[in-house]
Amino acid sequence: MFQGGEYSMLIATNAVMAMRCPVCGKMEFHDFSRFTVSKSRPVNINCSCGAVKLIINTKKHSFYRFQFPCLVCETKHFMEVTGRSLWSGDVTRLSCGDTDLELGYVGPESKVRQIINTQEQELEDLVGDVNDEGYFHNSDIMYEVLNCLHEIAEQGDLYCQCGNLKIEVELFSDCLELHCRNCDSVNIIYAETEDDLNVIKQVDTIELARHGFKCLDSLANTSKSKKTRRKRSKT
Numbered sequence: 001m002f003q004g005g006e007y008s009m010l011i012a013t014n015a016v017m018a019m020r021c022p023v024c025g026k027m028e029f030h031d032f033s034r035f036t037v038s039k040s041r042p043v044n045i046n047c048s049c050g051a052v053k054l055i056i057n058t059k060k061h062s063f064y065r066f067q068f069p070c071l072v073c074e075t076k077h078f079m080e081v082t083g084r085s086l087w088s089g090d091v092t093r094l095s096c097g098d099t100d101l102e103l104g105y106v107g108p109e110s111k112v113r114q115i116i117n118t119q120e121q122e123l124e125d126l127v128g129d130v131n132d133e134g135y136f137h138n139s140d141i142m143y144e145v146l147n148c149l150h151e152i153a154e155q156g157d158l159y160c161q162c163g164n165l166k167i168e169v170e171l172f173s174d175c176l177e178l179h180c181r182n183c184d185s186v187n188i189i190y191a192e193t194e195d196d197l198n199v200i201k202q203v204d205t206i207e208l209a210r211h212g213f214k215c216l217d218s219l220a221n222t223s224k225s226k227k228t229r230r231k232r233s234k235t
Contacts, residue, residue, distance in 0.1 A: 013087070016109040017054055018105050034087060037057075039059045054094070073096060149206075164181070167208065
């Protein structure tokens with residue numbers, strides 16, 4: 001900016017952090033200022049439930065040290081970020097060091113919210129037009145099951161025994177098919193009845209068996225003949 005023969009520069013002094021809580025699962029946005037972080041006064045960012053989501057320390061404002069819990073490893077990760085990068089207007093991604101799974105985001109509020117909104121939109125796009133009652137056997141149940149699956153994946157609890165976290169999802173009229181491209185394992189999740197929805201609501205982790213096949217549905221404990229469902233048709 002040029003004013004009165006002199007240059008002036010706008011420097012970002014505030015940022016927003018968004019991360020799903022490792023304890024209660026809530027996604028919340030937290031504001032903090034560069035002026036609240038000092039070598040004698042670290043900043044603790046807590047969920048509304050009280051759980052610590054991020055601790056920010058600095059010895060000099062040229063470098064910041066982040067400490068945050070990992071939903072995948074169930075431990076803590078540490079990350080160093082330069083002050084120039086943190087206040088540059090770009091988004092800093094907080095990731096699991098072992099799996100590269102993105103756990104949270106720090107940066108300008110507009111950009112952080114855009115990332116979260118895009119993730120939510122991807123879920124809606126996965127469902128497609130849920131108002132099309134002619135395709136899914138039960139559109140409401142399908143959408144709710146996908147919401148549950150999305151939450152499980154965001155917490156890092158959707159994975160294959162082979163170590164792959166990038167599980168593909170294919171929709172059918174009455175179920176979802178989870179597929180690991182690495183080892184070709186498959187997990188079927190049925191989504192056409194209230195019982196099917198209740199089943200996945202009770203699930204915290206979905207682990208695909210290496211080179212194997214699993215089925216998650218409300219009839220899992222019934223006889224094999226009774227458990228047979230209608231033939232699936234792809235979207």
